[in-house]
């Protein structure tokens with residue numbers, strides 16, 4: 045559906061922007077611990093980049109338009125966040141065994157068939173054993189599903205973009221015999237027997253076009269759902285102005301940029317390097333107990349404002365995204381967590397996207413972060 049939605053802009057606002065200052069050769073940011081929420085009007089406003097901006101607020105945040113909802117505790121938020129991260133990571137895991145299990149409920153993405161010269165919706169499914177992909181029209185107004193089989197000269201076959209289905213290559217293909225109950229069920233769509241006693245069907249559509257052939261059965265595979273995530277590759281992290289110097293291979297499993305996940309998930313090697321560098325810059329604050337999935341926590345008792353080392357994400361290609369102070373801390377903890385292992389896909393969560401205008405150029409697969417957008 046990329047052609048329908050070429051640009052997606054997200055603005056994660058409702059927090060104060062904060063200033064950076066330098067000290068001891070390290071750069072710091074000031075974070076107010078009791079920020080006053082700045083809630084904008086829920087109206088769409090034209091944006092400087094030419095589109096239209098709609099304020100986006102966390103449903104449990106201070107500017108949530110859903111006021112009646114019971115406020116969740118941070119622990120509950122983080123617990124749910126972990127369930128979401130697990131779900132995303134399962135979709136990317138190489139041995140996703142659960143996907144092979146026969147399921148009674150499956151969701152299959154549909155696309156508009158404009159590339160196939162039809163304005164009907166089409167799906168790509170697997171037919172036969174081994175499964176081969178066939179793109180078919182979804183037509184709830186018809187009873188018979190059909191694909192064009194080899195050999196099928198053109199005409200009488202319709203011209204088709206993909207390859208013809210080859211029944212001889214599928215070990216589960218079986219034509220119905222004329223005496224089979226399935227054949228009788230065809231009723232007025234039945235078209236007699238061929239010379240091999242195979243059941244024949246015919247369907248004539250409202251526009252006068254028609255299809256006829258051998259009524260058969262085979263295995264239908266609704267292939268794994270194509271992930272519709274937006275990905276980015278991290279290369280390193282800068283803490284207090286100094287690069288951690290991580291090897292790019294640490295991030296080889298890639299990252300998903302997700303507005304729905306709260307806390308950013310990093311490969312354990314990157315997370316532990318970030319955590320220690322961050323703790324080094326936070327020596328003035330006593331450490332505190334871990335909170336749920338967050339284990340780099342501090343005791344800020346009696347403080348209104350704190351100084352935290354700057355954190356910047358370096359993406360492959362060299363783009364550096366200098367996080368807002370609100371994108372570094374979640375309460376009294378560093379707002380990052382580790383994945384199970386370095387081979388697991390990471391996630392850039394919405395805390396880290398705060399105050400940025402995040403542009404998803406779906407058409408050209410480009411992702412942009414504009415700082416200070418709100």
Ligand SMILES: *[C@@H]1O[C@H](CO)[C@@H](O)[C@H](O)[C@H]1NC(C)=O
Nearest residue numbers: 200201235246254255256257
């Ligand atoms: C099946 O369709 C083809 C192509 O339209 C047509 O030539 C043929 O007569 C049809 N056969 C039957 C048995 O209806």
